[in-house]
Amino acid sequence: MTATLQETARPSAESVAALRASGVLGTVIPRVYGGRGGDAVQANRAVTDLARRDPSLGIVLFQHLAVSARITEWGTVAQKAAILPRLASGEWLAASAWSETGAGAAKKSLTTTAEQHTGGWALTGTKAFVTGAGIADLYLVLAQSEQSGDDDTVYGSSGQTLFLVPAATPGLSVGSHVDMDGMRRSATGSVRLNGCVLPSDNVLGGAGIAATIIRGVRESGATLGAVSLGIAEAAWDCVEAHLAKAGTSQATQYRLVDLAARLEAVRGCIERAGRRDSANPGTTVLYSKLFASAETEEICAQAQRLLGSAGYLQSHRVNALARDARAIALMGPTNELCRELVSAAWTA
Numbered sequence: 298m299t300a301t302l303q304e305t306a307r308p309s310a311e312s313v314a315a316l317r318a319s320g321v322l323g324t325v326i327p328r329v330y331g332g333r334g335g336d337a338v339q340a341n342r343a344v345t346d347l348a349r350r351d352p353s354l355g356i357v358l359f360q361h362l363a364v365s366a367r368i369t370e371w372g373t374v375a376q377k378a379a380i381l382p383r384l385a386s387g388e389w390l391a392a393s394a395w396s397e398t399g400a401g402a403a404k405k406s407l408t409t410t411a412e413q414h415t416g417g418w419a420l421t422g423t424k425a426f427v428t429g430a431g432i433a434d435l436y437l438v439l440a441q442s443e444q445s446g447d448d449d450t451v452y453g454s455s456g457q458t459l460f461l462v463p464a465a466t467p468g469l470s471v472g473s474h475v476d477m478d479g480m481r482r483s484a485t486g487s488v489r490l491n492g493c494v495l496p497s498d499n500v501l502g503g504a505g506i507a508a509t510i511i512r513g514v515r516e517s518g519a520t521l522g523a524v525s526l527g528i529a530e531a532a533w534d535c536v537e538a539h540l541a542k543a544g545t546s547q548a549t550q551y552r553l554v555d556l557a558a559r560l561e562a563v564r565g566c567i568e569r570a571g572r573r574d575s576a577n578p579g580t581t582v583l584y585s586k587l588f589a590s591a592e593t594e595e596i597c598a599q600a601q602r603l604l605g606s607a608g609y610l611q612s613h614r615v616n617a618l619a620r621d622a623r624a625i626a627l628m629g630p631t632n633e634l635c636r637e638l639v640s641a642a643w644t645a
């Protein structure tokens with residue numbers, strides 16, 4: 298029987314189980330809640346290590362760590378006590394459901410609404426491109442909870458709220474996964490909310506302040522560039538494995554040095570973003586994503602060429618890595634939006 302996209306677009310059950318059992322899901326969660334109490338350097342390393350082996354699972358982990366960090370920063374005492382131990386132990390996997398068709402990069406003009414309901418909120422709408430859809434146990438959902446005013450925000454808009462929505466909430470259903478060119482086992486797809494009723498306790502950080510929370514994300518030091526670095530390391534692994542068998546010429550050695558230098562530069566910028574010790578850590582995170590994603594696409598292209606005809610085989614891993622690498626520029630904040638966010642600060 299042919300497997301359906303719903304099955305093939307997910308990570309294998311074994312790899313999800315191994316991720317849940319690994320302890321790595323608790324990387325940024327404080328020790329008091331059962332986590333490892335790690336900082337952004339450790340978060341980026343964990344993401345890179347996993348992405349090197351499995352880029353699709355790398356973005357699943359990235360989203361889980363991002364949601365964990367937002368709850369740690371903005372959660373109430375009760376939310377932290379109820380949710381963080383589950384996220385740390387791997388009992389719960391978390392995902393971000395912010396994007397929509399027609400409200401992609403900048404997260405404006407959301408059609409998912411949150412209306413006040415007795416003692417809480419009712420959420421209705423469809424979120425798109427949710428990584429971990431159908432395997433996550435908790436979604437951090439972005440919804441329009443009041444009319445947006447005059448917006449000067451580049452990313453998100455006024456009147457938006459982030460909600461903690463357990464997957465088991467009545468009215469929540471997972472739609473189809475998207476048939477992407479890369480990141481093919483990341484369970485990226487749509488999540489529908491059909492009048493999901495939630496208590497006010499499930500609001501993260503307060504009603505109407507999502508844009509403030511979103512603005513602070515980059516300050517955390519965690520960067521999607523860490524996924525790119527893992528992919529670049531994996532491309533290097535492909536080259537090394539090939540040349541160990543095929544041997545190298547002097548000309549190849551020189552090309553290898555250039556490739557190694559690029560890889561080293563990507564490592565450096567991810568490390569610097571995670572350390573948060575530059576003059577403007579938020580901008581450094583945006584640079585790290587821009588630089589690491591662009592360099593990794595080039596590293597993959599160089600690796601493909603270094604492998605010669607072996608790298609032209611459709612089944613060769615380096616080609617899947619090149620397709621995975623392209624995804625990072627498209628993920629939020631998209632590379633265009635990173636440029637907009639940096640340059641808007643210059644002209645403000």
Ligand SMILES: Cc1cc2nc3c(=O)[nH]c(=O)nc-3n(C[C@H](O)[C@H](O)[C@H](O)COP(=O)(O)OP(=O)(O)OC[C@H]3O[C@@H](n4cnc5c(N)ncnc54)[C@H](O)[C@@H]3O)c2cc1C
Nearest residue numbers: 393394395396401402426427428624627628629631633637
């Ligand atoms: C592999 C993958 C995984 C993803 N996982 C998630 C996830 O887990 N959760 C989630 O919520 N979303 C996720 N997304 C969605 C992602 O975060 C982006 O929101 C989405 O890809 C943007 O869609 P778009 O390119 O169609 O944007 P559009 O908004 O249609 O923009 C089109 C183009 O215009 C540019 N653009 C738009 N607005 C601006 C602006 N203000 N300034 C400068 N340039 C602009 C964009 O960068 C893009 O190049 C994922 C996407 C991918 C590819």
